[in-house]
Amino acid sequence: MLIPHPLLGLRDAEEFTYLGDASLLDRPDPHAPDAAQQFYEYQHLRDNPAGIHRELWFHEQGDRSWLIVTRNTLTHEILGAELARDAKGAKA
């Protein structure tokens, strides 16, 4: 699999370490009244879709940036990649 790194171009997925669903960026508020429940769901439950999946890849053997890669889990086709930093910033 080749990942289209927004800064470095096409890179072999082998240079990356995989973490999982990009929802891991949305850390719950630890002060929320139901924080324990939210953290349980955040850490343990997954949508685990068969199809389009937004997921975190760390460019460990490269520029050490975190990417959000959009990939089809049925075909392994990679549809796009963005810097996690940008995606997170856009939301805040």
Add this chain to the structure above:
Amino acid sequence: MRYSGFRVIKEALTGHKGWKPIWRNPEPQPAYDYVIVGGGGHGLATAYYLATTFRQARIAVLEKGWLGSGNIGRNTTIIRSNYLLPGNEPFYEFSMKLWENLEQEFNFNAMVSQRGILNLIHTDAQRDAYRRRGNAMILAGADAELLDREQVRAMYPWLNFDNARFPIKGGLVQRRAGTARHDGVAWGYARGADLAGVDLIQNCEVTGFRIENGTLKGVETSRGYIGAKKVGVAVAGSSGRVMAQAGMRLPIESHVLQAFVSEGLKPFIDGVITFGAGHFYVSQSDKGGLVFGGDIDGYNSYAQRGNMAVIEDVAQGGMALMPAIGRARLLRIWGGIMDMSMDGSPIIDRTPIQGLYLNAGWCYGGFKATPASGYAFAHLLATDRPHDTARAYRLDRFERGYPIDEKGMGATPNLH
């Protein structure tokens, strides 16, 4: 149909014209007491024990493809009970004991072969860990032996003992472990269940659940609606997809694991060898092919095929351990979808929906569990109480803080 040596000779002399299909191909009934979703090893074993040991009736197994088309027919056939944690080891040892009597139980040749498994040791820390694991195994009634380097050499003199990074310092061996013919296991349970009156319904995909006021009424399928008092889901790699139809999110990610078979070679590997440090394990089939594998690919997948990088990694591990196989050619590679759970251990439990039960999270190690998983799931379905050896496999253990994390990796499914 009964099998005997006499029957085989008779059929050989009469052109094999007397063999018949060994299970019926029934039309689905409008309703059942028990519907098992998934005709893999676990689903078939569950139906078998429900109908025989637990004497229940009106049971159907719904399989979206053909029986045994999932992981039960894709695994590398290793059976063992060499776990460490108290939540796991008694369950897997119960499974080992069921394996030991399986062929007599369902009168079918599953080629259960207790050829032993050897886990290699390369460091003092690993030896300590394996000593502890061996003791845990013995405490749970399993067998374990710690071997030194020379004892391992006596078993497999051609291993590379002096690899610079991972020299072999010894091993943990479980002699009662081994392999079984995976398809034979599915067929044996299928035939036994069919003989006990279970309807095995193939080409029948479950597409939804009918739930009223939190209680399950039945399942929507590609062959129409089927009512059910209790539904047990055992769909392995498809668990997330199927349970999403009941509005549930699971502590599970689906990942791909690859397996490899070489051309046939003369017998030289008597048992199973695992080289965990090098991401490689191997056994030799009765036909002579080396059956081997390594780690999962590591990213979410439903593709039933993996990528080149892992193929390379596994081949390198094999070459580091046993240079003798360097010129053997690979014949086949395939992949299966693993239901990787958040702690690497399985789930056999009820769900918050009344009448809906879940058997999932088997990761890459559910083949060895097939008999005990079926037995324990049937126990739960029939009695609404967990089987003694499966009490720890609760769905809510993550929420309550009781994970069963053999590898100590935390909630990262691709590291278990």
